[in-house]
Amino acid sequence: MGRTKEFDPDTVLRAALDLFWHKGYEATSIQDLVDHLGIGRASIYATFGNKHELYLKALQRYRESDTVVSRLSQPGSAIAAIRALLHERVEEILADSDRKGCFAINTAAECLPGDDQLTRQVEAAWNTVETAFIGALYRAQAQGELAADRDPRALGGFLITVLEGLYALAKVPDSQRLRDATRVALSILD
Amino acid sequence: MGRTKEFDPDTVLRAALDLFWHKGYEATSIQDLVDHLGIGRASIYATFGNKHELYLKALQRYRESDTVVSRLSQPGSAIAAIRALLHERVEEILADSDRKGCFAINTAAECLPGDDQLTRQVEAAWNTVETAFIGALYRAQAQGELAADRDPRALGGFLITVLEGLYALAKVPDSQRLRDATRVALSILD
């Protein structure tokens, strides 16, 4: 019983994520959200709580929609998957006229340290990605594509550092720099 | 003629930089600045203009105090200088209990794109660092420490990407990850 919502909460959350991603936490006002989400103030508060909770949920939504883990755990060559992922991400960055970068980095740079909940989310996000890299590298060793004396853990830490570096530089993208950096970084796997 | 300032503008600017670095642009209010700089509102506006101009000057001040260029152009082995710089920066990141990260990245993540003046400053900052890396790599080739068939430009782009990646991850520092990443990255120069 009772009236049903006129909107799809997940669609609205996705729109909120886009806005936060584009403008950052502090610079995005509730009025901005009202204007872009297509629903009223009261509906925002009733559905998502306050601004901070909404941002937190947007970050969770961002993490859920990230494809790194699935891309790296597909069957087939793990090394090829890593290479394809990095190249794909660089081209994505260069093609994005909005220059939004990585939502996790944007969050980290603006809100960390000092926000414990966001800190935990960002930490978890990066741990997830790093673990995916490490897992892929172990698979690569099993597949004989990575020498047994290489250290998957160290290489995983290296790869996420490079990936986040690329996303950091994405705010002022230079196609040659980003492609060169990717190529050099991947040569580590040869 | 006329009264003299009771404060040293550069000291105050440095303090403003510290505060912006710690809290970010939007989250730092003029009141915060008044409380921390030790001078009155009117003095802030009279000396530095509005908040945005003050932030811009703080960023310029940050760039001027950066030591990457001088560290990389010291006489002696250029490769050793690059290695020392990266290791030093990682230890600096790990030792910084404030977890402020890199002011340029923080600025880029929060204020770019959308602020043309800050964009130009961040772009110039990164170009300066990248150029310093490239110059050091050319010197390394001249010194016979880097093979002649390596591409200093591509390696320079790679090194700044790694450095900024390390700074991005500095918000949730993991000593093993950062040290591993640095070690792997520097193995490129072997």
Next chain:
DNA sequence: CATTTTTTGGAACGAAAAGTCTAGAAAAGA
């Protein structure tokens, strides 16, 4: 069809924001 429950848009709230203004204090030059 009526009742109940929840959503909805917009008005309203107090707090805090950025920036301005004014009165007085202090230093430099005559």
Next chain:
DNA sequence: TCTTTTCTAGACTTTTCGTTCCAAAAAATG
């Protein structure tokens, strides 16, 4: 020493912030 000029502290203004409240509207149940 007296005048002039600039600096300083804090009150003030206007706007915008995040959040709450309220009356009307609409869907689901009986």
